[in-house]
Amino acid sequence: GLVAERHDAVGEFVDAHRAAVDSTVGAIISAAGDVSATGLLRDRRQLAELTEIASASLGDCDALLIPTTTEHPTLAEVAADPVGVNSRLGTYTNFCNLMDMCAVAVPSGTAGDDQFGVSVIARSGADAVAVDVARLVVSPTPSVALPGATSTVGTSTDRPWPTLAGADATTLMVVGAHLRGQPLAFQLEDRGARWLGPALTAPVYRLASLDTSPPKPGLVRVGADEGASIGGELWLVGTAMLGDFLAALPAPMALGRVTLADGTEVVGFGCALDAWRAGEDITRHGDWPTYLRSVSALV
Numbered sequence: 584g585l586v587a588e589r590h591d592a593v594g595e596f597v598d599a600h601r602a603a604v605d606s607t608v609g610a611i612i613s614a615a616g617d618v619s620a621t622g623l624l625r626d627r628r629q630l631a632e633l634t635e636i637a638s639a640s641l642g643d644c645d646a647l648l649i650p651t652t653t654e655h656p657t658l659a660e661v662a663a664d665p666v667g668v669n670s671r672l673g674t675y676t677n678f679c680n681l682m683d684m685c686a687v688a689v690p691s692g693t694a695g696d697d698q699f700g701v702s703v704i705a706r707s708g709a710d711a712v713a714v715d716v717a718r719l720v721v722s723p724t725p726s727v728a729l730p731g732a733t734s735t736v737g738t739s740t741d742r743p744w745p746t747l748a749g750a751d752a753t754t755l756m757v758v759g760a761h762l763r764g765q766p767l768a769f770q771l772e773d774r775g776a777r778w779l780g781p782a783l784t785a786p787v788y789r790l791a792s793l794d795t796s797p798p799k800p801g802l803v804r805v806g807a808d809e810g811a812s813i814g815g816e817l818w819l820v821g822t823a824m825l826g827d828f829l830a831a832l833p834a835p836m837a838l839g840r841v842t843l844a845d846g847t848e849v850v851g852f853g854c855a856l857d858a859w860r861a862g863e864d865i866t867r868h869g870d871w872p873t874y875l876r877s878v879s880a881l882v
Contacts, residue, residue: 587623590615607665634682638706645709646716649675651688651700676702683707687714689721711775711821718777751822756782756841756851758790758815759800759871770831774824779817783844784851786812791862792874793835793854800871801835801854801862804842812844814870815851825850834858 589612590597597604597612604612641647652672661668679686679702688702701720705713755776760767763778784802787810793801802813820828829838835858841851868874 586611586615587618590618611666630681637678637682641706645712646703646705648716648720649702649704651676651702655697676704679704685710685713687717689717691720708823708827709775711824713775714821715775715777752819753822753825754779754849755818755820755825755838756784756815756843756849757818758802758813758852761818761852762816762872765872770828771818771820774820774828776818776820776824779819781814782817783812783814785842785844785846786810787842788813789859789864789866790868790871790874791854791859792865793858793862795835795858799836800865800874801859802841802852803854803856803859811866811869813866814873817849 594612594616597609598616601609601613653674654671656668656672676686678684684704684707686702686704688700690698691701692699701717703713703717703720705716755771757771759765761771762768787804787807788802789805789810790813791801791803792798804810825838832838835855837853837855838850839853840848841853842848865871865874868877
């Protein structure tokens, strides 16, 4: 019954141009036009029930690690039995889209004379988690699988993760409680973000300790003759997770464009100007951790 969605999308074209459509695909889609509304509702209800059972069985697991496929058929083998071969190819993964889950497929070595790949499958919206776990099992060289299907943490490429896996990602500069070792770093880690390293802003910013509880830093842009370079860190965040992260930010914090010392513009933390003015200017310390150490030394 669920194939009826395909007929609704392209059935009219397929029925009118059967000669231009793959014969197997055309037969499946055309047949779906005969599915009754009752049949579709029955299948949707059964899918919802099975999805609920499957989701509950995951418990507190963040992701599944499974083989991507069962075999690597030749074109001739597919032509001889297109439905059977494609059904087998999806043995481990066909449920993913049906149950609204996300997945990342990566090469992970060899099995005998064949390439071997795995898929990391996570819940809906957990794209960054799937990508981050996949980083741990991808082959060191993306184009050449290594013997033994051995998992590895490293990669031979300098492209940052999750870009390596083809996922959209955004570079984020943090200057306060989301720095590594600070109390809110887990909010980035839980969203699958990867730490890229320390960074400095262009010398056009000032930093304040805001009048909040607990205290947090606020970064604002000022004139070139009034500012200084402020230290922070760069993280790579899956773009799908950035909106979720932004929604969790409390006032007066905000995200905007920040210019780095080399002129690069990235997304970064800022704050409302009135909140900055109500705080204590701590620009002279250069970064938030240095300011915190100076405060601790006075206690």
